[in-house]
Amino acid sequence: MRFQRYLTGVAIAALLAGTAVAQTAPQEPAAAGTLNPAAEQAPPAAPAAAPQFQMADGILATVNDSVITGYDLRQRMLLLIAMTQVQPTPENIPAIQQEALNALIDERLQVQELANYEDLVVTDQEVSEEIAAMAQEVGAAPEAYLSFLEAGGIRPQTLREQLRTQIGWQRLVGGRFQSRARVSRGAVDAALRQISEAASKKQYLIGEIYIEAARVGGQQAALNGANQLVQQMVQGAPFQAVAQQFSSAPSATRGGDxxxxxxxTVNPTLQTAMDQLEVGQLSRPIPVEGGVYIIYMRDKRDGAAINLVQLKQVMVELPETATEAEVAAAAQRLEALRPQLTCDTMLQRATSEQGLLGADLGEADVQNLAPQFQQVARSAPVGSVSSPVRTPLGLHLLGVCGRRAGGAEAPNQQVVENQLFRQNLATLARRYMRDLREDALIEYKQ
Structure with missing residues (x-):
């Protein structure tokens, strides 16, 4: 749901509490269960009655000069429960309360920061359009969607206030950091090279939830919370909604994708878990330094993407019947020439010296190249010139002038640039919120 996108900057903190099954019981399989596929598409069912929370009605906290009351907190807890379908229990109510309080504190800080930009105004119409889009995505009319929330004890104004803040916050972050989040051509090229190099390796399409120990009271609390979340998701809570609300990983903005x-390329503990998981399975909590992961295995593949390489060559023609002395002389000449060559100069140098031939071999699938060329095409660094390679036609110096992953699933330069831009913007937004928290006067009332 689009609503979850706007929640990302708010709810990236504390988790519920539970046990570390994967580590304390290694004899058990990594998979904790299979998610309910229908839960990802179906709108949540309204609770028969709003859960009852015991808390004071007065001021619970102040954020600079803004107050958070018991009523505010109860409304946010109800909204959190409705959107994630994590069922409240006596064991997890205190942690849900802490998560909701953290979200409210962040929202108060965002409202105060937005007030510094008088021209940044989110209208009632824009909020209504967002609610209509949310309702449409679950196949409901806006009135029916708001009625669902009211049936759970959530007043529509709670949703409207949160949406107004989050829409404004996204605009502020985008406007303030757009130039700093821009991606250089070098960064895009490096990312494309990494994608190409990974094309032949096993890959996993995963969803992730990361519980940061420092935000939830320590590693044991993170382990406990992860275990309870796993139980809730196996019972039907949608993974994407839970990740949006509870994960502190950057992927929380994409529902944990x-x-x-x-x-x-990942922590060895995570690698072990991914190797054990079958498609559609959810891991038990996976402790790592600083927190705990939950992994949902969406798909696997064995690196079926096509590797494409751009080659140029300089060669000395030699028949298969050439003597060893002739081959050695040609190799010596090419080796002496090799340090002077680059992809940009190879063809020009070949045409300027007698007895040399140059050619741009263009871009080709590595598997379609001559067997003698394939090792160089796969492993030589981009921009390098190989040692002499013998074929029935002669001796060749190969310049590896480009390499990329091909096939229908291979991302192009624009796709990679957009991905890196979004990652940079998310990182800057998290630092922005961290700085606001550090500078704020936050007081909790007993």
Missing amino acids: AGWVVAG
């Missing part, structure tokens, strides 16, 4: 992860 971490995309394709290449084997060998």
Whole structure:
């Protein structure tokens, strides 16, 4: 739901509490269960009655000069429960309360920061349009959607206030950091090279939830919370909604979608869990330094993407019947020439010296190249010139002038640039919120 996108900057903190099954019981499989596929598409069912929370009605906290009351907190807890379908229990109510309080504190800070920009105004019409879009995505009319919330004890104004703040915050972040989040051509090229190099390796399409221990009271609290969340998701709470509300990973903005992860590029503990999970399975809590992960295995593949390489060559023609002395002389000449060559100068140099031939071999699938060329095409660094390679036609120096992943799933330059831009913007937004918290006067009332 689009609503969850706007919640990302607000709810990236504390989790519920539970046990570390994967670590304390290694004899058990990594999979904790299979998610309910229908839960990802179906609108949540309204609770028969609003959960009852015991808390004071007065002021619970102040954020600079803004107050948070018991009523505010109860409304946010109800909204959190409705959107994630994490069922309240006596064990997890205190942690849900802490999560909601953290979200409210962040929202108060955002409202105060937005007040510094008088021209940044979110109209009632824009909020109504967002609610209409949310309702449409679950196949309901806006009135029916708001009625669902009211049936759970949530006043429509609670949703409207939160949406207004989050729409404004997204605009502020985008306007303030757009130039700083821009991606250089070098960064895009480096990312494309990494994608190409990973194309032949095993890959995992995963969803992730990361519980940061420092935000929830320590590693044990993170382990406990992860275990309870796993139980809730196996019972039907949608993974995407839970990740949006509870994960502190950057992928929380995308419902926990971490995309394709290449084997060998993650923490060894996570790698072990991913190897054990079958498609559609959810891991038990996976402790790592600083927190706990939950992994949802969406898909796997064995690196079926096509590797495309751009080659140029300088060669000395030699028949298969050439003597060893002739081959050695040609190799010596090419080796002496090789340090002077680049992809930009190879063809020009070949045409300027007698006995040399130059050619731009263009872009080709590595598997379609001559067997003698394939090793260089796969492993030589981009921009390098190889040692002499013998073929039935002669001796060749190969310049590896470009390499990329091909096939229908291979991202192009624009797609990669957009992905990196979004990642940069999300990082800057998190730092912005961190700085606001550090500078704020936040007091909790007993």
